[in-house]
Amino acid sequence: MAKVIFDSERCKGCELCVSVCPRGIIRMSNTLNSQGYHSAEVVEQDKCISCAFCARICPDTVIEVYRETKGKVS
Amino acid sequence: MAERVMMKGNEAVAEGAIRAGCRYFFGYPITPQNEVPEYMSRRLPKIGGVFIQAESEVSAINMVYGAGGAGGRAMTSSSSPGISLKQEGISYIATAEVPCVIVNMARGGPGLGGLTPSQSDYFQAVKGGGHGDYHLIVLAPWSVQEMVDLVGLAFDLADKYRNPAMILGDAILGQMMEPVTFKSEPIDPKDLPAKPWATVGLSGERKPNLINSLGLLPEHLESINLRLQEKYKKIAENEVRFEGTDVDDADLVVVAYGTTSRVAKSAIDQARKDGKKVGLFRPITLWPFPTKQIQELAAAGKRFLVVEMSAGQMVEDVRLAVNGEASVEFFGKLNGAIPTVEEVYREIMSRF
Amino acid sequence: MEQVFGRPKALSEKRLHYCPGCTHGIIHRLVAEAIDDLGIQDKTIGVAPVGCAVLAYDYFNLDFQQAAHGRAPAVATGIKRVLPDRFVFTYQGDGDLASIGMAEIVHAAARGEKITVIFINNAIYGMTGGQMAPTSLPGQKTTTSPYGRDINTVGYPIRVAEMLTTLDGPAYISRVSVHDPKHINKAKEAIRKAFEVQIQGLGFSLVEVLSTCPTNWGLSPREALKWLEENMIPYYPLGVFKSPEEVSKVGA
Structure with a gap:
């Protein structure tokens, strides 16, 4: 299941998220969104560590981040 | 009960405002209207009101904008050169439709001019004054008694139409003393009608309130102007006094x-x-x-x-x-x- | 799955008009997060400036007033004096606050006006097309300093946080940056602290946030973050310049 969800329509392709991802898994898509930007995306969701650096630096609130709760001691 | 007292015009307009429920006054010293802020600085703190001597006329009118937008009966006073400085704020206030009262105890101009009475601010008062198509409701007292009567009316009309109102006096009307009768009981601001448009913090499910004068899109700007012109027409039909x-x-x-x-x-x-x-x-x-x-x-x-x-x-x-x-x-x-x-x-x- | 990051409630869903990579959006979100954290959305009134953030009122789920250029602290003063139990903040850029609005900010600070000021310093006029700001750096090229800011003819940039710290009125003043996630977290802490100062009625609070303007700096968004770090922070050191003890405890 996806840990990081991009609302690609809001993305302006600034690439700030790409610059801060510690796993280097964010890339710019080949397609354009309706604003005419190449939006950011993550394909390898399993490599995401849910650090939310991308979401923190995103100026356009494009990104939602989730974390596995399974096996977690409550 | 009617009280009859001797008062200076400047003090009468201040007392009249307080009796009309004004609790927020923001001003800057300028002759010949200094008795207005001085009177307010004595009285307002005693009755739960706020007096601020602002850093400039520009700031004072913007404090009025904020206070009026937050729902308070707010006032500023000045004299001709100071009113010129307030014009930017007045244009915003008129466009954002924030009720308030502005007192101009006019003095001779142009420029720094003199300290004695003048009526050379008529254009500035009635033709808008600042940039854009707007009007103030302008009331011109001819006696100290009318200072009291018209400042009360100014607050009522300002609230009724969500429009700034101006008392246009002059140096002599501000300085002279005459007997004044306070005909009606002072208004408790708590008894004034609610202002559901005011910015007081989101409550319940309503959408955010916005006090604004920006209309970037031509159709938006036009709708603002048409709304204002419609209102001015209504005021012109109903509020002429002579x-x-x-x-x-x-x-x-x-x-x-x-x-x-x-x-x-x-x-x-x-x-x-x-x-x-x-x-x-x-x-x-x-x-x-x-x-x-x-x-x-x-x-x-x-x-x-x-x-x-x-x-x-x-x-x-x-x-x-x-x-x-x-x-x-x-x-x-x-x-x-x-x-x-x-x-x-x-x-x-x-x-x- | 539990959500670790999403849109704060106080931030509206409207898409921001800012240029790609402009850090205004980050700072808007931090303000909204602080308001959510403190649970004061229904008691907060914002004041928008003139400048790029003129439409800030569209981006927050809050009551708002839009002020004339530089006058936001005076407008906020009026609101706060009518509604002393509400929280009032201004959001102002460097041209708005440190040039045309210098009198208003200095006197609001000197009065100890119980408002919070979010001051965005990106060393340039953004909205009008990249002109020199009171905070443009020595040598910085802008559309009105095309040969670089010459301190011999136009003088020096103004360090607003330090200048206001000389006054007795302010209770909390800090400077933060948003050029990387670590500093963004610190910026959020500072903004929250500034609001807490107001909640506790301790006085005037201001957070100067170093911000980017990729478009008018002529840099890519990523280069702009680097430029901020390498050029702005040395001139505008980060840190807390003034903090009351009561708040230090709350934030500890």
Whole structure:
């Protein structure tokens, strides 16, 4: 299941998220969104560590981040 | 119960405002209106109100914008050069439709001008004053009593129409002392009607309230302007106030407001004793201007003499009203001194 | 799955009009997060400036007033004095606050006006097309300093946080940056602290946030973050310049 969800329509392709991802898994898509930007995306969701650096630096609130709760001691 | 006291015009307008429920005053010192902020600084803190001596007239009017937008009855006062500084804020306030009252105890201009009375701020008061198509409701008292009466009316009209209102006095009206009667009980601000548009913090499920004058898209800006013009039309239809004395049988009607209308009244009384058919028409609302009433007088065949302490400002509105149907002459003073009764009497007599 | 990051409630869903990579959006979100954290959305009134953030009122789920250029602290003063139990903040850029609005900010600070000011310093006029700001750096090229800011003719940039710290009125003043996630977290802490100062009625609070303007700096968004770090922070050191003890405890 996806840990990081991009609302690609809001993305302006600034690439700030790409610059801060510690796993280097964010890339710019080949397609354009309706604003005419190449939006950011993550394909390898399993490599995401849910650090939310991308979401923190995103100026356009494009990104939602989730974390596995399974096996977690409550 | 009616109280009768002797008061200076500046103090009367301040006390009148407080009695009208004004609890927020923001001002900056300038002669000849300093008794207004001084009075407010004494009284407001004692009754749970706020007085701030701002860093400038510019700041003072913007504090009024904030306070009025937050729902309070707010006021500022100044004199001509200070009112010029406030114009930016007044334009925003008018466009954002924030009710408030601005007092101008006008002094001679242009530039730094003088400290003595003048009516040369008429254009600035009634034609908008700052940038854009807007109007203030402008009330012109001619006595200390009317300072009290009209400042109360100014707050009521400001709230009713969500529009800034101005009291246009002058140095002499602010400084002179006269007996004043406070006719009605003071208003407790808590009893004033609610202002559901005010920015007080989101409550319940309503959408955020916004006090704003920005219209970036042409259609948005047009809708703002059309709404304002519609409102001004309504105000013009409903809120014209004036006083006519000995006008009905008069051949010559003297048109004057404020201080000059008092002088004109005495001169007219004298001319009447000499058998001259002369009357006084005194606009109390300078905006909306009593255009229709003056039109009717022109249609009835009367001639006009406009007396002002200016190079001729209100006379333009009289001429617009008359629209070439009658003769409109002008007598003005530019030296910062009030015309004497004798001078106005001579002007009247020379026209018979 | 539990959500670790999403849109704060106080931030509206409207898409921001800012240029790609402009950090205004980050700072808007931090303000909204602080308001959410403190649970004061229904008691907060914002004041928008003139400048790029003129439409800030569209981006927050809050009551708002839009102020004339530089006058936001005066407008906020009026609101706060009518509603002393509400929280009032201004959001102002460097041209708005440090040039045309210098009198308003200095006197609001000197009065100890119980408002919070979010001051965005990106060393340039953004909205009008990249002109020199009071905070433009020595040598910085802008559309009105095309040969670089010459300190011999136009003088020096103004360090607002330090200048206001000389006054007795302010209770909390800090400077933060948003050029990386670590500093963004610190910026959020500072903004929250500034609001807490107001909640506790301690006085005037201001957070100066170093921000980017990729478009008018002529840099890519990523280069702009680097430029901020390498050029702005040395001139505008980060840190807390003034903090009351009561708040230090709350934030500890």
